[in-house]
Amino acid sequence: MPSFEAQIEESQKQVAETQARMTALTARIEAARVKAGAGQDITLDIENATLADVQAHADAMNANIAELIMGLDDVTAGFSRDFDQMRTKTGWESFVGVFARGKSEAMRQERLRSASIDAKLQDLIGKSDVIVRLLEGQLAVLNEQKDKVETNLVETLTDREATVAGLEAVRAEIAALDPKIIELENKIAVEQDASARTRLESELADLNVRHNALVQDEQVRIAKSQTLERYIEKGKTWVDSLQNQAATQMVLINKLQTDTKQRVVLYDALTKSLKTAQQQDVAHRINEIGVKTDQEAQTAMAGIGAATNQRMAEMLEAHEGHMVFARKVLEQKAKADERFARRFAAIVEKHDKNLYGG
Amino acid sequence: MAAELDLTGDHKRLDDDLAARRYFAKFDRITRMLVSVAGAMEADRSLSRLDTGVLAGYVNAISATFRALSLKYLISGRIEGVLARHLTIDLHESGFPIYQELARMANDAAQSALHLRGMAEAEALKDEMIREIVGARAIPTKLQYALSQRLYYEALRKGGLFWPQMHPAAQWLADLPKRRRSYLVHWAVYDSQLNVPVVYLLELEDSGRKALPLDQGRWPQVQAHLLAQSVGGLKLVTIAAGFDADFDDLHPKRLRRIHLGPMYSSAYTLQTGPIRA
Numbered sequence: 001m002p003s004f005e006a007q008i009e010e011s012q013k014q015v016a017e018t019q020a021r022m023t024a025l026t027a028r029i030e031a032a033r034v035k036a037g038a039g040q041d042i043t044l045d046i047e048n049a050t051l052a053d054v055q056a057h058a059d060a061m062n063a064n065i066a067e068l069i070m071g072l073d074d075v076t077a078g079f080s081r082d083f084d085q086m087r088t089k090t091g092w093e094s095f096v097g098v099f100a101r102g103k104s105e106a107m108r109q110e111r112l113r114s115a116s117i118d119a120k121l122q123d124l125i126g127k128s129d130v131i132v133r134l135l136e137g138q139l140a141v142l143n144e145q146k147d148k149v150e151t152n153l154v155e156t157l158t159d160r161e162a163t164v165a166g167l168e169a170v171r172a173e174i175a176a177l178d179p180k181i182i183e184l185e186n187k188i189a190v191e192q193d194a195s196a197r198t199r200l201e202s203e204l205a206d207l208n209v210r211h212n213a214l215v216q217d218e219q220v221r222i223a224k225s226q227t228l229e230r231y232i233e234k235g236k237t238w239v240d241s242l243q244n245q246a247a248t249q250m251v252l253i254n255k256l257q258t259d260t261k262q263r264v265v266l267y268d269a270l271t272k273s274l275k276t277a278q279q280q281d282v283a284h285r286i287n288e289i290g291v292k293t294d295q296e297a298q299t300a301m302a303g304i305g306a307a308t309n310q311r312m313a314e315m316l317e318a319h320e321g322h323m324v325f326a327r328k329v330l331e332q333k334a335k336a337d338e339r340f341a342r343r344f345a346a347i348v349e350k351h352d353k354n355l356y357g358g
Numbered sequence: 359m360a361a362e363l364d365l366t367g368d369h370k371r372l373d374d375d376l377a378a379r380r381y382f383a384k385f386d387r388i389t390r391m392l393v394s395v396a397g398a399m400e401a402d403r404s405l406s407r408l409d410t411g412v413l414a415g416y417v418n419a420i421s422a423t424f425r426a427l428s429l430k431y432l433i434s435g436r437i438e439g440v441l442a443r444h445l446t447i448d449l450h451e452s453g454f455p456i457y458q459e460l461a462r463m464a465n466d467a468a469q470s471a472l473h474l475r476g477m478a479e480a481e482a483l484k485d486e487m488i489r490e491i492v493g494a495r496a497i498p499t500k501l502q503y504a505l506s507q508r509l510y511y512e513a514l515r516k517g518g519l520f521w522p523q524m525h526p527a528a529q530w531l532a533d534l535p536k537r538r539r540s541y542l543v544h545w546a547v548y549d550s551q552l553n554v555p556v557v558y559l560l561e562l563e564d565s566g567r568k569a570l571p572l573d574q575g576r577w578p579q580v581q582a583h584l585l586a587q588s589v590g591g592l593k594l595v596t597i598a599a600g601f602d603a604d605f606d607d608l609h610p611k612r613l614r615r616i617h618l619g620p621m622y623s624s625a626y627t628l629q630t631g632p633i634r635a
Contacts, residue, residue, distance in 0.1 A: 110600075116582070125461045272589050276591035276592060
């Protein structure tokens with residue numbers, strides 16, 4: 001497992017690259033619009049492969065950030081070690097205990113008195129903030145890109161409407177020409193006078209030229225309409241993809257914020273309940289709370305779940321009178337967890353297997 | 359018992375911009391009152407002049423912290439989307455912002471130099487704002503946000519704020535017979551469970567050879583010990599007895615714990631039972 005800093009750096013790099021790719025793609029889509037407006041072929045400019053490529057890259061980046069968030073669990077694993085140390089005796093304390101039981105207990109109590117996890121809490125909040133900023137930056141870029149492409153699409157849609165209207169007009173004109181041509185042809189067929197006939201024939205030739213020009217115009221307009229349609233399709237796919245990514249970012253931010261909030265309260269409460277045990281003057285009590293604390297902290301981390309909070313709360317309630325528990329935010333947390341699990345099932349599974357297999 | 363429980367149930371986000379502003383205004387009034395409350399307690403002889411001076415220092419730090427937080431959250435609620443930020447307070451028996459807010463502020467402070475380097479000057483921002491108001495006839499929310507953040511980081515750089523921990527400081531009181539000296543050691547923490555700032559005043563006698571605040575062998579250890587024991591759930595006698603046991607030549611004589619709160623307000627907080635002093 002690489003260090004948190006290294007992972008952050010890696011993620012920052014990936015975010016920067018994804019953003020560059022997205023901006024490039026949006027720029028390309030914009031450039032293609034000019035071409036599409038002129039009726040030129042744009043298939044080479046935005047092919048599916050590019051979209052898929054950017055998408056794949058964004059997915060990789062999100063996976064990395066999700067892993068980073070899961071990695072916060074490992075930061076919090078440090079808390080678990082602290083709890084363990086608070087409740088058990090060190091080697092030296094046990095050794096002293098062989099000769100003087102009271103002295104050994106006093107030493108451990110002294111250690112408990114000077115224990116503090118404030119720095120770790122600060123660290124957890126800081127790290128979580130760093131990730132949130134990273135995600136927010138990405139989200140801002142996503143929204144900006146989405147807005148750009150959307151305005152673009154709106155313009156293109158208007159363009160296409162105009163093109164289609166033009167096409168209709170040309171078709172109507174062609175349709176209006178047809179009976180005139182037939183009429184002329186019929187007239188020519190029955191005309192006996194040579195000069196009148198020549199006049200009619202040149203009239204017909206004029207009409208035919210006009211007809212051909214209109215048909216050609218129709219072809220051009222059809223091509224343009226099709227190109228615009230293709231462009232709109234691609235644009236829509238891109239907007240969808242951006243929207244989807246933005247949703248992912250929001251899920252990640254939400255999950256991280258709720259988790260951190262809960263964790264800070266949880267670890268803080270656990271440490272403090274361990275510390276208050278010193279005034280109960282019953283050594284085994286410390287151990288009892290310690291064991292529970294440790295188990296619960298482990299389960300909480302492995303499960304990234306909310307269910308265990310209840311047991312902790314029960315335990316804490318026995319100890320601390322001033323914590324109020326309500327359902328609302330927990331439901332939010334459950335939802336955040338669920339959304340996270342849905343989107344990152346693979347990573348959650350991998351993480352659970354690798355790190356908490358025991 | 360309910361199937362699901364929550365650890366942050368007593369946290370409340372001030373989603374409403376105006377509510378948040380009123381909250382800060384109210385807070386400002388209350389902290390200003392606190393100084394005169396300390397003055398009245400001094401007149402009652404329940405606090406000495408020295409104590410009042412020490413407390414005034416912490417109260418000023420608290421009001422500086424709230425001014426900084428009010429700048430941080432002044433505009434942030436108006437930013438659209440998930441970037442919107444709201445102050446979270448503990449509405450139950452506290453009325454103060456939650457501990458995490460202060461911890462986050464401490465993290466922000468550590469990076470304030472970096473932020474300030476990358477930000478436009480306040481004057482430049484105001485200038486741009488005027489241009490946007492006159493030119494585009496729009497409310498320059500983004501610029502307002504940038505300015506509020508700029509002022510927030512400036513306040514952090516200026517210092518004098520109340521942090522999650524205020525490290526112990528010692529004040530010499532008197533020289534006593536048998537080469538003893540007496541000190542007033544005072545420190546404060548932002549209690550992470552009650553979400554209330556708590557000041558500790560410890561009068562102790564020092565029989566060590568070197569003056570306590572100058573003794574590099576003992577003083578850092580004393581500071582760490584006292585901060586680690588500043589837990590709301592501990593009785594004062596537990597803290598004092600533990601301190602006495604752990605430091606041979608320091609003799610605690612009087613330990614007081616002063617909660618600078620909670621703040622009760624029918625608009626923002628919930629409380630049950632009698633109002634605690």
